[in-house]
Amino acid sequence: MVLLTVATEDGSTFSVDVGLDMELENLMALLEADSSIPVDDQLVFHNGRQLTVLKDSLDSYGVKENDMLLLRQKSNDPSASQQAHVAGRNIAQDAETMRRQVLGNPQVMADLRRTNPELADAAQNDPARFRDLLGQLATMQESARLQREREMQLLEADPFDVEAQKKIEEAIRQERVLENMEQAMEDMPESFGQVHMLYINVEVNGVPVKAFVDSGAQRTIMSPSCAERCGIMRLIDTRFAGMAQGVGTGKILGRVHSAQLKMADLYLQCSFTILESKSVDLLFGLDMLKRHQCCIDLRQDALVIQDRKVPFLPEYEVPKGESQENGNPVPVETVDSSLSNAAAAAGPSAPSSSAAAAPGASAFPGSGRTLGQSPNASPKSKRVRSHSSSAASSPAAQPASSTGLPDGIAEEAVQSLVGLGATRAQAISLLEAAGGNAEVAASLLFSG
Incomplete structure (x- = not known):
């Protein structure tokens, strides 16, 4: 036997002891005795899904101990039916309006595909499925609200219980977190967007390269494939080979002590640590930034060096391989704080x-x-x-x-x-x- 909580539309709740092998029709008969709602008028939901097959067991629906069921009542009142029809029509219209807004906004569609791929696919290919999924989400939100209200009622029944106090404290903390998030979304919504990394166009040994400017990396790093393209693999000093440890680990093939790098109209001498990494071709680190007295000027959106402004690349020119599926930059493995x-x-x-x-x-x-x-x-x-x-x-x-x-x-x-x-x-x-x-x-x- 397991204990289930049943919530009704009027906000009342009650508990029932049932077996998971009990069929749905037997459960509905039991609910009729406790709620006075006839079996023919009952609509039973679990996790936003309506239970419809009377001969199926509760276990087949995925019901577990301490789960909550939502019990709704059908209405035979013509006026109520008419209101429900109007409400249903409004819901359908709202769902279609929302679907069109999602389809018309690529950014919203991308966010929806990342957070709820099934809903995004339905919005694009199946309007009826999209409407049903929205209804299920609304039902789940209502069930969660009733569950929170029930928990608060149980907690307030014995305010001196230690566990109850901990749960009350956690509920208050969650409310504060949500309030903080809502305030942030209102005051600085840009913090919830995506920021692309800083890249500039340079030339190494006459070969164009998109360099990732990273003042958090202590060493200037180049991948072996980029070094091969630039024709400086022959200059690698393998005595400086080893392992780099940062966000991850990578093999250091060696070091190129000096190579020509062109930035704007300046020709600079730079050293490169050749690190096996597929995440970035060239990482312009703090060692060369300080060596050539560069300034990352975000107001001008440029790297300032010797009174020259090297503009950072716009987002569409940033190498596509540097982003994960969710649009966030791939972490770059940085060399240790010392080459020792x-x-x-x-x-x-x-x-x-x-x-x-x-x-x-x-x-x-x-x-x-x-x-x-x-x-x-x-x-x-x-x-x-x-x-x-x-x-x-x-x-x-x-x-x-x-x-x-x-x-x-x-x-x-x-x-x-x-x-x-x-x-x-x-x-x-x-x-x-x-x-x-x-x-x-x-x-x-x-x-x-």
Whole structure:
């Protein structure tokens, strides 16, 4: 046996104990005894759907314990029937008017298709189905209203009950949320719209690219496919390979230290982190924004650089692949706050590449080496070693933790510098001088 709540049109409610295997006609007979409404005049609804097949069980209709049924009464009064006919005609007219408004407004149709695809499809292809669905929605709203009233009546019956107080508090909170939403819709309806992201037209190595301007990304990022189109894949320094962690994770193929970028009539030198990502071709991050002193001026809808205004692209020119089905922009995976994490992640792979390359096996004729190979024969690295050996002999370079490293120095950062050709002692010394920053330490290593 399960307990069901039955609500009538006059707002009264009562409970019945029934079995889910009970047929609808038996339930209606039971409702007649409690409501004095004859079986022939009863209209029973569950979740906005009318129950019509008398021999079907309640379970077949999806009725569960503590569900609410809506009981309505047919009227044989001619005047009432006439009023109902007029009301039904008005509802039909309102439904048709609403359907035409939806069809005439693409934005409303898009919103409706996102929130209620079935209703949107009916509005476009089946006017009768659209009218029926609107009626079901109205019935469901009425049932929900009666359910809330019943709950409030039960809660107010024992105001000192702790659970009742919690439910009352939640009901009040929900009302405040709805009031806040209604106020926002009235005062600033634009906040419920969609905002497209900021893109500008640039040229990288003479190739036109739509760049996504993102001051929240610390690094300027380029996808491998875009780098291939721009002809700069050959310049990737794989020693800076690793993993980027932000909204998600992505593989860093390396870094292009300098490439020409044209913005307006300016030719700028930019560095790019090549990140495996399909969400954006080029992300113009905070590093290059600060480097070239750019200003995102939303009043002028432009990126201002050296007194030049580079207008942001209008919505119809924004790359379509950057939006989800609901129209919101795809989150872009940003590089970590410091390249030291990426370099640390590349640590395990860098030594293996240098160890696997036997001396002279993959070297170019002369003193040239491939990127990522340990430059053991480089005179410059020898000078760095001699300089760092003396620095490593200082007391500050002595281990200060159980891992044998001073505080603030990560083993992964040490391994990344070892992969770049430094000795372990030299790597520790450089990291101490750089305050633990692997990027600065790498710069010191190559500066000699």
